[in-house]
Amino acid sequence: MPACPALFISAPASGQGKTTVTAALARHHRRMGREVRVFKTGPDFLDPMILARASGAPVLSLDLWMVGERACRALLAQAAREADLILIEGVMGLFDGTPSSADLAAKFKVPVAAVISAKAMAQTFGAIAFGLARFRGDVPFHGVFANRVGSARHAQMLEEALPHDLPMLGHLSSTDAIELPDRHLGLLQAAEIDDLDARLDRAADALASTALAQLPPAVTFEDDAETAPLPRLLDGMHIAIARDAAFSFIYPANVQLLEALGARLTYFSPLADEAVPDDANALYLPGGYPELHASALATNARAAASIRAHAADGKTIVAECGGMLYLLDSVTDTQGATTPMLGLLPGSAAMQTRFTALGMQQLDDGVHDILTGHTFHYSRVSTPLAPVGHATRAQSDAPGEAVYRRGSIVATYMHGYWPSNPAFAAALFHGRAF
Structure with missing residues (x-):
């Protein structure tokens, strides 16, 4: 040991x-x-x-x-x-x-x-x-x-x-x-x-x-017996990950898991107006601070066009929290200024002066068992989309964050901790969850 x-x-x-x-x-x-x-x-x-x-x-x-x-x-x-x-x-x-x-x-x-x-x-x-x-x-x-x-x-x-x-x-x-x-x-x-x-x-x-x-x-520290290597559930998949000051809430363990499952990862910056690589099979839009950079994101046409093209081609998009806000029609800050976003999910977000959700939650799509995670945000989303599922809270069965699907897009406020269920994580990027 x-x-x-x-x-x-x-x-x-x-x-x-x-x-x-x-x-x-x-x-x-x-x-x-x-x-x-x-x-x-x-x-x-x-x-x-x-x-x-x-x-x-x-x-x-x-x-x-x-x-x-x-x-x-x-x-x-x-x-x-x-x-x-x-x-x-x-x-x-x-x-x-x-x-x-x-x-x-x-x-x-x-x-x-x-x-x-x-x-x-x-x-x-x-x-x-x-x-x-x-x-x-x-x-x-x-x-x-x-x-x-x-x-x-x-x-x-x-x-x-x-x-x-x-x-x-x-x-x-x-x-x-x-x-x-x-x-x-x-x-x-x-x-x-x-x-x-x-x-x-x-x-x-x-x-x-x-x-x-x-x-x-x-x-x-007690050392458990060696565990079997993870199955290569994402072998051959190329996943593009948005990463910059607007999209930075990324668990290192999540990245390590994707690589262990066989995925090839590429990072790009919507804030720098960089495009999603043409050969990416899937796109991950993590949380962060898109609301602080809304005006820049709204004018960065190259990044926006590439994400819209990715969605139009039916390729998977996994969006969490701030990443979901970027996909909406608009974001409104606490002073009432509204900025257009990508328009790939119908609806809008409004920033609040206090946090609107905080705590551990978990997802179960009925097929892949439990994926743990958490939520913490200062915005509220209004959308005509009906949720395809809800997270539940860690200490009760009370409903947590909604999960939305539109075409190849899966979006939620919940930040998933993917190593808690590698099969669920792989299913998300294959477009087979929810």
């Missing part, structure tokens, strides 16, 4: 600085010459972009429900065989969600370092740290790390408030020089932060001398 130093970075809530600290740790150890593998808990697309830049390696998802316990175990064992350090960034607060970050840390016995934002806080820091460390006895606890500390005296007060047996792992000062900027769906994409590497280097410098920067204890 492979063993590797491993640490789980969590917090009492979102917005505490988990990603900043995890990325700083990854960059620090990478600069020390170590191979670092970082995982993100839950269905996040944005944090992994930052973490991949910091670590120099793709960042995969770990989630006991969406990914599954067995697949999580296999991913961790593989990382332990290849890396000198494994870092796992949690989601929300340590005990939030079902399953939670705490469930994941306990299942694989990975020690937890809790990042607590100490801004506008003094001795209460100790109470929060005590609660995180003692709330569940099955969660291994490594210590606490203070973020956004105002001064040396402030740091001293925080440490003095801790129980004597609860380690203080260090602190970062409150400074805009290392904070990661965000917008409505979360952090900015890595490619949008011009000085990202400088921010990561400054953060790595700041924590290099802390106890947190020391290699954590080694964790042994």
Whole structure:
């Protein structure tokens, strides 16, 4: 069974600085010459972009429900065989969600370092740290790390408030020089932060001398028996994938699966007015921020014509969330400005000021069993199309996102985690699902 130093970075809530600290740790150890593998808990697309830049390696998802316990175990064992350090960034607060970050840390016995934002806080820091460390006895606890500390005296007060047996792992000062900027769906994409590497280097410098920067204890990860290789269900298929600032919500594990199933992948940028390759058998339009780039997408005639031609030829289009919005007649922003889109799906989308859906969901088309995934969006779609199916929510049978089909197009708000059901994923691209 492979063993590797491993640490789980969590917090009492979102917005505490988990990603900043995890990325700083990854960059620090990478600069020390170590191979670092970082995982993100839950269905996040944005944090992994930052973490991949910091670590120099793709960042995969770990989630006991969406990914599954067995697949999580296999991913961790593989990382332990290849890396000198494994870092796992949690989601929300340590005990939030079902399953939670705490469930994941306990299942694989990975020690937890809790990042607590100490801004506008003094001795209460100790109470929060005590609660995180003692709330569940099955969660291994490594210590606490203070973020956004105002001064040396402030740091001293925080440490003095801790129980004597609860380690203080260090602190970062409150400074805009290392904070990661965000917008409505979360952090900015890595490619949008011009000085990202400088921010990561400054953060790595700041924590290099802390106890947190020391290699954590080694964790042994149970290695399941070898699984049979995946059948080449997409052998010979050429799949074009839209990838740019407007379409970037792509799980690395999904890409790896398509390749393992035999597909040849080509990337193109609708924002750069690039065309879908003529010989592509299928097209994947992932989620992202088409609403932020609507005017450019509306004027990029070459990309639009190639997607319309692809659909007219009866070739498969799989569209998720933002990719679905691009196929509609129009998108309206929160100021009321409406921009025409591709017009391949009848209907329109309207952006909202608050998220309209959030949570784990799953699809079952009645033929291929369950495909897990999640939804998170700030828009509402109005369409005359009748859904061909609905996702269901992870914790209930309540209806989730609608699935629409028109000709060779299958579109939904739900982001599928395709390794959860490779046969379902292959059926989508063959046009045989729903």
